[in-house]
Amino acid sequence: MSRKSWSPRSLAAQAMGKVDAVTKAVVPPIHVATTYIRDPDNGYSTGFVYGRPHNETTHEAESVLAMLEQAEAGALLFGSGSAAATAVFQALSPGDHVVASKVMYWALRNWLMTEATRWGLKVEFVETDDLAALQAAVKPGVTKLVWAETPSNPLWTITDIAAASEIAHRAGAKLAVDSTCASPVHTRPLTLGADIVMHSATKVLNGHSDVIAGALCAREDDAFWNRVKTIQKGQGGILGPFEAYLLMRGMRTLHVRQERQSASAMALAQRLSAHPLVARVLYPGLPQHPGHDIAARQMENGFGFMLSVQVTGGEAAAIATAAHVELYKRATSLGGVESLIEHRASIEGAGSPCPTDLLRLSTGIEDVDDLYADLDAALKAGHA
Known part of the structure; x- marks a missing residue:
């Protein structure tokens, strides 16, 4: 039976089926190196240059999550859910219009009402489960991002992801979905039309209340996603190898x-x-x-x-x-x-x-x- 035919449950349980090449251990080791040797020709044939953007343990955890979310462009891990969420908004430009769920994670809502406006983002909060209200709030050619949390915390309203994506895309905007309280076991927003899915990986992805982490997954490797990747690595909002190891342990169950x-x-x-x-x-x-x-x-x-x-x-x-x-x-x-x-x-x-x-x-x-x-x-x- 080919690994390609394994179900997401099986792939997650075995962390993509990887076995350590040196020891044959069934649990991948923790890589803690902060720097890597250059080749004699001054290159880096392994692709690993420096520990901030390049860590094998973190990359392995990202590959498990990307598989679970069916994220064609991959996943990025951050030092917290807030770091992951704010990176999406930081990838926008001053003056961009954003529509966000009125009922959402309170810390992010407060950040959007205060810090996000300081560099010119224009944020409008609506009930995203009300498609008529969402349609009225989205401005074609002006709105650049729709942020929907579903199920929304703590009222558990449900936003129709497929319909919201159509509204956003018709206006030339992207749809990002905070799917923390659904998890990829229950909902995979990218398959329903969302462009980006966010998780506070501190929560159910880890599942053991011992890791602070955040994650973003993307459907398309486009200019916006590359901007997010630049922010993650350039601003240092990375997840450390020990936390990535614990997160991967959690995703296995x-x-x-x-x-x-x-x-x-x-x-x-x-x-x-x-x-x-x-x-x-x-x-x-x-x-x-x-x-x-x-x-x-x-x-x-x-x-x-x-x-x-x-x-x-x-x-x-x-x-x-x-x-x-x-x-x-x-x-x-x-x-x-x-x-x-x-x-x-x-x-x-x-x-x-x-x-x-x-x-x-x-x-x-x-x-x-x-x-x-x-x-x-x-x-x-x-x-x-």
């Missing part, structure tokens, strides 16, 4: 983790929907979710590991519920093997689109009955 986590998230969403102390469950896998039909069309292997609940009793009850969990951990971030809970409105602060009665849940790999029992007890204690 991505499929089994995601299938378990998304199945548990679905079960929790269904059970919590009937809970008397829960006013509303936000999860695209539920038929009553406004974006369910689109999610069912563009997602596979489940609907992801993230959900939010709005509790009866308002903000005080929500915060009290989070205070009483035992199995869930009160912490920022998502996508790890441990389940996390967070009151997002108090984290995001003024201007947050997040309802004050909302708790964000990241589903780990624990027993789903234990997770439900923990939430049930916490909800009851929080409303006592």
Whole structure:
């Protein structure tokens, strides 16, 4: 059986099937060299010149991710998700118009509202799941980038990637998709028409809450993508070899983790929907979710590991519920093997689109009955 016929699950599990040439180890070694020997003719026949742009461990992790996302132009790893996301906007020119999701990762939204405008970017926020609103916001010949996060954090609205790409491309713009909370197990935006896909690889790609990393993947190796590559290497926003090694370790188990986590998230969403102390469950896998039909069309292997609940009793009850969990951990971030809970409105602060009665849940790999029992007890204690 040829390696070319292996499924993405098999390729990821074996890190593309690479075996160390020297030791025959099944786990690739960590390459830490910062410089490389020149050939006698003063060239670099290996292609490795200096450690900042050239590291084999990082390149191996990038190749695994590019395979998972079906990224023809390849993948780039960065020192954080924020570094990856901002590199895309930095590749634009002063005066360029950008349309971005109104509900998105709060740190990037704040950066777009402050820092991005300092060198002339014109940023407009819209509900990208509303195609009419997106169409109205995109200006032909003026808009250069549409940035959509789907599912959007923490309300889990769903943007139709194929339709959004058509709107962007008709206007001469590119579509970039933050797919952190979908992962390539559930959605591959490049196959649906997106030009760039971004991941906070800190989250589910790594899956063990021990790496800060970001990633970009591209469909076409064009001038814009080469500009992004120049920014990554020229500004030094690279990922170190130890972090790349841990990230590759995490991606080897991505499929089994995601299938378990998304199945548990679905079960929790269904059970919590009937809970008397829960006013509303936000999860695209539920038929009553406004974006369910689109999610069912563009997602596979489940609907992801993230959900939010709005509790009866308002903000005080929500915060009290989070205070009483035992199995869930009160912490920022998502996508790890441990389940996390967070009151997002108090984290995001003024201007947050997040309802004050909302708790964000990241589903780990624990027993789903234990997770439900923990939430049930916490909800009851929080409303006592």
